[in-house]
Amino acid sequence: MQVTLERAALLKALGHVHRVVERRTTIPILSNILFSAEGSSVLLKATDLDLEVTDRLPADVTQAGGTTLPAHILYEIVRKLPDGAQVSLDVTGEATQLLLRSGRSRFHLQALPESDFPDLAAGDFTHRFSLSATDLKKLIEKTQFAISNEETRYYLNGIYLHTAESDGKTTLRAVATDGHRLARIEIPAPQGAPGMPGVIVPRKAVAEVQKLIEGLDADVTIEISPTKARFSFGDVVLITKLIDGTFPDYGRVIPAGNDKLLTVDREPFAAAVDRVSTISSERGRAVKLAMGEGKLTLSVTNPDSGSAVEELEVDYDAAPLEIGFNARYLLDITNQLDGDTALFKLADPGSPTLVLDHEGATALYVLMPMRV
Missing domain, CATH: 3.10.150.10 (DNA Polymerase III, subunit A, domain 2)
Structure with a gap:
């Protein structure tokens, strides 16, 4: 195999495939990327036996053929070459040796035969x-x-x-x-x-x-x-x-009868949850939400470090309710919402809560409560 490639195109293709390769593997060939050159292109392939990624890029193919090269070493070499460089890969004589040339740089790399590389046979897709x-x-x-x-x-x-x-x-x-x-x-x-x-x-x-x-x-x-x-x-x-x-x-587990509706301004709510949860223990991360008419009180109590309370004006006119959630889970969900407000549909302190942007939103989230 003898090919010449643009450094930028090769780096991009290696970026697509080399991430699949596990850094620690008991099967040596799985540490390598397959190179297969024919016509005017080179096919790159990497696999961990569960996942396979291939990319094809244009190349000046002097001699068709194939080999496999260590994925992470090759990626680092190409990454460190100067912009605009040409990279030539040359397997001559010994099939276990490859010469990589670029400008004044020369690298002799250990290769494994193309025939050893596994194929994640796709089969028929229905x-x-x-x-x-x-x-x-x-x-x-x-x-x-x-x-x-x-x-x-x-x-x-x-x-x-x-x-x-x-x-x-x-x-x-x-x-x-x-x-x-x-x-x-x-x-x-x-x-x-x-x-x-x-x-x-x-x-x-x-x-x-x-x-x-x-x-x-x-x-x-x-x-x-x-x-x-x-x-x-x-x-x-x-x-x-x-x-x-x-x-x-x-x-x-998606609740259908939650009739207590809480509407909050999403960003101020998330910021308040983040602030009060500073006090919470790493293990528990519990924050209590106490709802009354037009008002939401967020609180955290941690015997080891103290307590925190913050009040927000909200849209809520159902019966008073206190419920606890994991603060990190609450932030994960509010960060997914796209609108300026977040709608919580609640039932009682022990039942799952529904969170969405607004009625009829295409994305919905269910959050299990915590004891607080």
């Missing part, structure tokens, strides 16, 4: 549809924070993507929950999505998709099968295995 990068970004950003980190409940370690009926229309829904809070957002189902199997996209794949759509203004093609999903961003393609588990019936 459903295919396109989403704008903006819509996909919204589905991820509004739910990602609620993904569980608890490995024992592995079926909560991702975003549940499925179609549902809402007001007589088919919607595409993204849902995530960790058992303490739940996030759900829906958009009109794109053509090709209705009837798709409900799938759980793992946390790592979600994070990679989010990085790949940053700054993208084109459509993303999504293909779904019961075991895998493929996201295509032009020349960049991400294939991920899906979580093999059953997402819980989240509809049962």
